Amino acid sequence: MxxxxxxxxxxxxxxxxxxxxxxxxxxxxxxxxxxxxxxxxxxxxxxxxxxxxxxxAGKEEIHVTLLSQLMETWLDPLVEMDADGDPMSELLAYVQRKLDMSRDLPRESRLFAVEILQGAPRMLPHLQTDLKPLFDDKCAVIQGWMEAGKLAQIDPRHLMFTIWSTTQHYADFDAQIQILSGDDPMQGARLHLETLFRRLLTPQTS
Amino acid sequence: MxxxxxxxxxxxxxxxxxxxxxxxxxxxxxxxxxxxxxxxxxxxxxxxxxxxxxxxAGKEEIHVTLLSQLMETWLDPLVEMDADGDPMSELLAYVQRKLDMSRDLPRESRLFAVEILQGAPRMLPHLQTDLKPLFDDKCAVIQGWMEAGKLAQIDPRHLMFTIWSTTQHYADFDAQIQILSGDDPMQGARLHLETLFRRLLTPQTS
DNA sequence: TCGTAGCTTTACCAATTGGTCAAAAAGCGA
DNA sequence: TCGCTTTTTGACCAATTGGTAAAGCTACGA
Known part of the structure; x- marks a missing residue:
């Protein structure tokens, strides 16, 4: 044995x-x-x-297993953002990948959201060890892009928060959106967010 | 009697x-x-x-009472948006009021968020009767502002979703933000969102 | 000061909860 | 087919849940 x-x-x-x-x-x-x-x-x-x-072994183990598996999936779109690619294309593609996840994996988005909402009691370690370093790394990449004049200046950390909140909103607040939205919200969201981040990030050649 | x-x-x-x-x-x-x-x-x-x-009378009555009271508070910043004011100022002020609510009433924001996340089982009627008409009305106002050339063109409904998601994010995902943010996030958020919506909504005189 | 309406507590449900255990059943390689 | 491991189940448990009943307490106007 x-x-x-x-x-x-x-x-x-x-x-x-x-x-x-x-x-x-x-x-x-x-x-x-x-x-x-x-x-x-x-x-x-x-x-x-x-x-x-x-x-x-118990209820908690199921939950923890779920959260661990989710963490990988959740970070993947950000991992894929390539420091050597074209800045605007990379960022817009990242936004679209996040939006795709809201459409294709709404349950996962809500699981994540409800965990954070409640103070992330079972996920703080994961966030510290997995998300934080990746976040800092990618923020530095974006900062570099901005300093190179490839993107308009803006705080990279708040930019990330804005990307996350706007994309995940379509999964997490679906119940509200269904009430307020006329036609298919997802198609509109795609165009809206593309416009939003293009206007936000296009450098102004003064 | x-x-x-x-x-x-x-x-x-x-x-x-x-x-x-x-x-x-x-x-x-x-x-x-x-x-x-x-x-x-x-x-x-x-x-x-x-x-x-x-x-x-019971657990549910407490919850319902709480949600009913919240609905008023929650809609108030939007009600205050004045169709006769200066479009850009009105919208930016609305964004700041929403951000103030995230800072001052985070519990209320989370109560609302968790209710919507879970499908709004006890709030759908409120959303239908209170939020929906107000939302449609204000979207029409914004649409008017855009058609008058006072604001850049963008889907007013998705613009509202963006305002809600970006501002409420700072209350609802506070646990995550605390981990990822260096200094006081709220001051940064104020400047970030002002810049964001100004760039998004400033009409381009081609 | 006393009576009564309004407020609070003690003791108690029945139902649901996460979890255990031993026995039964189902797979499965030889 | 046999024998052993893996899987499944029914019966059960202590703790917690939302909620009740009735007795006791308290404030306060007459």
Whole structure:
């Protein structure tokens, strides 16, 4: 029995674990951590509650697993922003990738939002170790672009906040947007944000 | 016993009801409706649980009362936007008022956010009857300003979404911002948003 | 000062919660 | 097919939940 061998998971394990995580994503993103119940998750997954606890040690482990997986997905669009590419194209492409995520992964966006809203009790370490260095790095890249005259001057950190808030808003506040928006909001959002950030970032040759 | 007389509330009633609502704002904004418990609210208010239920019929009534009161406060900055004022000043002032609310009333902002995030189950009627007409009205005003050449052209509805998301972000995602922001974020936000919306809305005389 | 309306508390529900356990069932390699 | 591991289940538990009932306390006008 070599101690480090984690024993590859069976097909059943793979299937049920992802069944559970998918159900948990539904429930946690809709009710927050405290508002979610194992019974809801079990029913949504089509499994019995004790069976859920056969695959995960407890409610918290499910939540933490979900958040850890999400962190990667969430940072990916920012990682892809290339310091050597064309500044305006890179930033606009980043905005579009973030907007795509709001459209394609609204549950994940809400899970993230509700966690931060509640003070990020289970995610502060992740934010410190994963997000913070990446954020500082990319802000420096943007600062460099601005100093090179490729983009209009603006505080890079607040620029990032603006990108995040405007794009994620379409997932997180969907209920409100559905009420106020006439036609398909997402198509309009695409054009709107493209215009917004182009006007904001186009350098003025005085 | 004249039936329509609601009998003015005593001083004790006034004090305890507002004590409860303030405590409930803490708890609901931090955990959402399902995640909040009457015991938490009772402890935060410094009253016993049965005493809480003497003033409110139940958990839901507390929540609904809170949301109803909030709706007024929340719409007020938009109501104040004057169709007869200077367009650019009016819009920039609106942005600053919204940002002030994020700084001064972060709990209220989060209560609103968490309610919308979870599908606005207890607020859809309010949004329909209170927010929607006001929103349509103000969008028409902005549209008029743009057609008069006072502001650069952009979809007024998405402009409103952008104002809401960028300003409320500083209250709702405070936990994240604290990690990523060096100095006081609010002062930076003020300047950033002023620049942002000025660049976005300044008409280009081609 | 006393009575009564308004306020508060103690004791208590029934339902739901996260979680346990042992036994049953289902897979599955030989 | 056998025998063993993995998976699933039903019964159960202590703690917490929203809420109730009734008794006790307090303020305050007559």
């Amino acid at each position: 070599p101690d480090g061998a984690p024993k590859k998971p069976s097909r059943i394990q793979m299937r049920n674990r992802s069944l559970i995580l998918d159900a948990a994503l539904d429930v946690f993103s809709a009710h927050g951590y405290r508002g979610a119940t194992l019974d809801q998750i079990a029913e949504a997954a089509g499994l019995s509650k004790p069976n859920i606890l056969y695959y995960f | 004249p039936d329509g007389a609601p009998k003015k509330p005593s001083r004790i009633q006034m004090r305890n009801r507002s004590l409860i609502l303030d405590a409930a704002l803490d708890v609901f904004s931090a955990h959402g409706y399902r995640g909040a418990t009457l015991d938490q609210i009772a402890e935060a208010a410094g009253l016993s649980k049965p005493n809480i239920l003497y003033y409110f």
